[in-house]
Amino acid sequence: MFFVDRMLGRLARKLRLLGFDTLYLAQASEEQILQLCKQSNRTLITRDRALHMRALKNGLSSHLIRSDNWKEQLVELSSRFDLSNTERLKRCSLCNAQLIPISIDEIRHRVPLYVQNTQSEFFVCPVCDRIYWAGSHVQHAIEEFRRLGI
Template identity: 40%
Template sequence: MTFIVDTTLGKLAKWLRILGYDTVYWRADDPEGILQRARDEGRTLVTKDTKLYKGKGSLEALLIREDNPFRQLREVVRHFRIPVNKGMLFARCLACNAPLEAIDPEEAKGGVPDHIYHTHQKFSRCPSCRKVYWAGTHYGHMTRVVERLQKEPS
């Protein structure tokens, strides 16, 4: 399942990417543009904008009711019954949505702080924006949030 998320749901877009879902974060205030892109790419629209939701036509869409990002994520997972798989986690760039590629530690050198380079063995890089990722302190927090999501009843 692929998503397109409107400008009001940036944190949700990030969390869907963390879960491994191809998620476009639409930053423009362009209702026709987001609807057209969703149609062109076969994406599911996720929005808090009731006017945009009402104009969706035959597009698959979800109107988010929650304000809290975790609850928004739970709303999407429950509504679409999408799997929360540890194997899919952290597979996409949080900045640009491209699939990440594993790289050798030598390739990460210069792209990460020295202490990170010397204390981590696994790195990934975005082939599009070149951002380098590793399992740092944020990784633990994100993993706990995902585990919490997995434990909650559907």
């Protein structure tokens, strides 16, 4: 779906929390970025006007971000892309992998008691092993998205 350019790491994590397949590489050459976008049919999200223009000249989908604030960046993106109808809590915000539902019995020792008592659905990232549940920071992010109208 998206390839998020460097300096936009925070935006990348938020897009993943919204459920979007979002590739982010802190270090990649312009050639690598354009090649990756082409190969995996991703929209480039960048603050670099020259790279943006180059992507468009190459027939790629690209979006130039103006704000340096992640909230405003999300609002900018939502004016062009529908960010509302996604599957939240489905993707790891750190590594972009799709989360796998997991039984509380398998992770009980890793989850605080009050969470065990108040949450019924848990997910694990198959790559970094991070555990997610609806009451974690994900819920906080979703509330922020709501305030932003997303």
